[in-house]
Amino acid sequence: MNLRQLSQFVAVAEELHFGRAADRLGMTQPPLSQSIQALEEELGVALFARTRRSVALTAVGAEWLPHVRQVLEGAASLPETARRLARGQLGSLRLAFVSIAAYSILPELISSFKAAFPAVDVSLREATSDVQIEALLAGEIDAGLIIPQTGLQAGLAYRPLLREPLVAAVPQDWVESGRIDCADGRLVFGEVLGEPLILFPRQSAPAFHDIVTSFYALNRAEPAIVQEAIQMQTIIALVAVGLGLALVPRSLMALQRDGVRYLPLAGEAPEIETGLVWRRRDPLPTVAHLVEMAGE
Template sequence: MDLRQIRHFVAVAEELSFSRAAERLRMTQPPLSQSIQALEETLGVRLFERTRRRVALSPVGADWLAHARRLLADAAALPGVAQRLARGDLGRLRVAFVSTADYSVLPDLVSRYKAGAPDVEVSLQEMTSDLQVEALLEGAIDVGLVIPPSKAGLHPTLAYRRLIIEPLVAAVPQRWLASGRIRPKGGGLRLADVAAEPLILFPRRSAPAFHDLITGYYALNGATPLFGQPAIQMQTIMSLVSAGMGVALVPQSLENLGRAGVRCLKLDGAPPRIETGLAWRREDKSPTVARFVAVARRR
């Protein structure tokens, strides 16, 4: 069975005449009759009821006609589908992101991408940077919004583009400010004001670059962090701060979360700055990935 036979069947079914169908198909009647007979033999069913005076669809043929029409319509659309896939207008894209990106680059980036490729199926998955690197190398995701390691730590098969650099701010329990446990001066905060408080932070294995940035900042200021409850999601960190479990140093964009019971204060002096960027496989030729990277480059 092939598309030619399906077209023959639809023509005869719509014309209910072999002669008119042959004329429509620009062929003679004997080859058309042979084609329909071969199709029926292949299917093992009778599609038409024939008499000398008329041709009618069998019950099976009448029901099968809609399926045949859909098949021909899908076949006619295939070249256009291939072209849309090649342009990145169609397909799927698997995006992973660190929790901090949810409040900075992710919404705008995905929104602009979907505006240009509304028919691409985009799946989003929150994932720590270390797991994203593994997922990229294994082909489990297509692109990742990560807090990068040092350039020397980037896997050679991965490409990377910086998207944002922002300062860290101190997230402190609102109740501590109200009680005077923490006393910022001039709207800012010195690290010394909170250095003795429990520090809520990602475990180093989950976010080594972020972890090292903060512990390095403590060391630079002559302080040693007192580690409190660890957490692997930024929303959880902010919830623990709200509960009075400690303080956290978080990207400034986390102020957009508006977590009740938490106040974000600027750090005096030269606060550490955190970078978030896009990672993808260098050899990935997927048009949807190329299009997403192009959108990121225009940021």
């Protein structure tokens, strides 16, 4: 069974006359009759009831007709579907992101992308930078928003998108009790060097971990890491219950939670970068659009 036979079946079903259907198809009647007979034999189903004077659809043939039309319409749309896929106007995009991106660049980027390419199916996955790199190399995602790492694999491309300073997330009780002094709304980092710290594990976010620990080293101190966590929401929740302080990107100030106070650091604060990573070789058209849009 092929599309040509299906088109012939529709022509006969609409004309209910083999001669007129043959004229419509630009062929003679005998090969058309043979083709329909071969189709019925392959299906094991009678599609037409024939007499010397009339042709009629059987009950099965009448119910099969709309299904055949649907197949033919779908086949006719395949060339344009291929062109739309090649233009990145259709298809899919699997994007992963670190938790901090959800409070900075991710919402605007996805909103803009969906507005420009509404027919593209976008799936999102939260993951740490190291997990994203592995998923990219394995072909499990198409692109990722990561905190960049040194020594990025040669097969991956990277574009920086955002740099922002770190701020201190501290328990509200520390401020209210006078445990730390922030009269001008800023925190002198030297006052909290000995306080317990909540931080990403280095394996999951080596760049972020090193930025924080290097800032302590710059202040001639060792961080008193009391707890590690791989999600910013978890880190802020631990700050809220008074377990310790955390240094977080400024965009995290959008994550308001009872029991937490965000304080800019006095003096020059360390900065964290977030960027887009994707496979360098043969990126999907949808990924190319995402890269272009992220750059804008």
